[in-house]
Amino acid sequence: MDYSAIKINERRLRRDLEDLGRFGEEPDGGILRPALSDADLKAREWFKGRMREAGLSVREDAVANIIGRLDPPSGAEGLPCIATGSHSDAVLHGGKYDGAAGLCCGLEAIRAIQRSGLPIHCPLELIVFTDEEGGHYAGTFGSRAMFDLLVEGEIYKSRGAGSPFLAQSLERMGKDPAQYARAVRSPSEFRAFLELHIEQGPVLDSLGIPVGVVEGIVAIDRHLIEVKGKAGHAGTTPMRLRDDALVKAAGIITAVNRAVRALGNEIVGTIGEMKVYPGAFNIIPGRVEMTLDLRSMKKPLLKKARGKIREILRSVPGARLTTALSKDGSRMDRRIMELIEESCRRRGISWKRMSSGAGHDAMTFPAQGIPTGMIFIPCGEGKSHCPEESIRWEDAATGAQILADTIVRIAFSAGMKSTLRKTFAR
Numbered sequence: 001m002d003y004s005a006i007k008i009n010e011r012r013l014r015r016d017l018e019d020l021g022r023f024g025e026e027p028d029g030g031i032l033r034p035a036l037s038d039a040d041l042k043a044r045e046w047f048k049g050r051m052r053e054a055g056l057s058v059r060e061d062a063v064a065n066i067i068g069r070l071d072p073p074s075g076a077e078g079l080p081c082i083a084t085g086s087h088s089d090a091v092l093h094g095g096k097y098d099g100a101a102g103l104c105c106g107l108e109a110i111r112a113i114q115r116s117g118l119p120i121h122c123p124l125e126l127i128v129f130t131d132e133e134g135g136h137y138a139g140t141f142g143s144r145a146m147f148d149l150l151v152e153g154e155i156y157k158s159r160g161a162g163s164p165f166l167a168q169s170l171e172r173m174g175k176d177p178a179q180y181a182r183a184v185r186s187p188s189e190f191r192a193f194l195e196l197h198i199e200q201g202p203v204l205d206s207l208g209i210p211v212g213v214v215e216g217i218v219a220i221d222r223h224l225i226e227v228k229g230k231a232g233h234a235g236t237t238p239m240r241l242r243d244d245a246l247v248k249a250a251g252i253i254t255a256v257n258r259a260v261r262a263l264g265n266e267i268v269g270t271i272g273e274m275k276v277y278p279g280a281f282n283i284i285p286g287r288v289e290m291t292l293d294l295r296s297m298k299k300p301l302l303k304k305a306r307g308k309i310r311e312i313l314r315s316v317p318g319a320r321l322t323t324a325l326s327k328d329g330s331r332m333d334r335r336i337m338e339l340i341e342e343s344c345r346r347r348g349i350s351w352k353r354m355s356s357g358a359g360h361d362a363m364t365f366p367a368q369g370i371p372t373g374m375i376f377i378p379c380g381e382g383k384s385h386c387p388e389e390s391i392r393w394e395d396a397a398t399g400a401q402i403l404a405d406t407i408v409r410i411a412f413s414a415g416m417k418s419t420l421r422k423t424f425a426r
């Protein structure tokens with residue numbers, strides 16, 4: 001196979017990344033683009049246009065996942081596809097490349113494969129998943145909906161990182177949220193799934209290595225903590241007679257932090273959001289709601305942390321914890337990891353195996369029996385989920401090249417071959 005025919009156009013890729021980064025851009029260089037917000041809807045329309053220009057057919061499913069597809073010449077339309085993709089939404093005041101890198105590199109990879117004239121004989125898909133970030137609830141919404149993994153009523157409870165509930169956002173787009181199950185697909189439609197993403201940590205950047213080969217993604221637990229106290233007048237209620245929910249919450253935050261630290265370096269825990277009710281200068285807080293995100297590659301550690309945290313909450317009157325979601329960690333497919341490495345070796349590019357502490361849509365696919373892989377590219381000083389998120393264009397081009405090469409390798413790998421040998425070249 002002549003892999004030298006697969007040529008990534010770095011300038012075109014850079015332009016796409018810059019253009020996509022303008023939707024929701026803020027003066028400090030970050031973006032405000034919660035799932036299905038006006039900025040996200042505009043970004044999605046723009047990206048659909050870019051997919052169509054590249055010759056992909058484009059459809060949207062019942063939960064607004066965008067599916068771009070390139071079918072091989074007639075006769076192979078029904079074969080399982082090799083899919084790549086990521087998300088267009090962003091955390092509040094986040095960066096321009098979390099999600100966007102995977103979309104633009106995925107598009108560039110498909111364009112390069114198409115132009116190479118290599119006889120790829122299975123469909124290729126490029127998927128923009130809805131609400132990967134799930135700031136207020138669960139995350140990886142679109143990919144979980146695709147495999148019927150939504151929690152009961154989730155669509156009415158989840159707001160992503162934005163303010164309307166997902167159901168309202170879908171209605172605004174003319175979709176019927178009650179029909180969300182129509183997005184469900186059979187795993188047999190997929191031969192493999194590959195996601196390119198910025199590393200979101202400092203390892204690759206600090207070592208000067210352009211590619212990370214992801215071995216696994218952490219398990220993620222998301223909980224909601226509610227602390228009840230008694231609201232009252234901030235001027236007239238003596239200190240000794242108060243039941244201040246926020247003061248109790250403050251104790252919980254430090255105790256949880258201490259408990260997670262005590263479990264060592266292989267687990268992290270974050271209370272990242274807090275709402276104080278009623279929330280005024282002159283009212284003693286009567287109720288506090290907080291989110292707790294716990295992550296580890298080791299499930300027993302998560303269990304231990306949950307136990308400790310429940311113990312802490314039991315000692316605080318009025319405090320309770322409910323679990324919003326528990327996502328299993330996932331292992332990437334060994335064969336796909338080897339194919340990514342083979343792609344790097346052939347191009348003379350160094351790589352490093354690593355695990356992902358961030359969640360990704362790619363974590364949804366392995367449990368469906370779909371061979372899955374992830375390619376990381378470095379981001380400046382490992383900064384992510386903040387306006388300072390940055391990448392080097394040449395790293396994006398290298399990542400897109402490895403992605404394209406690996407897609408082609410999967411297409412031609414043993415046991416995944418089909419008989420059709422026509423070409424995508426137009």
Ligand code: GLV
Pocket residue numbers: 132133139357358359360
């Ligand atoms: C998504 O970026 C997450 O890891 O929460």
Ligand code: MN
Pocket residue numbers: 087098099132197359360
């Ligand atoms: Mn992401």
Ligand code: MN
Pocket residue numbers: 091098133385
């Ligand atoms: Mn993210």
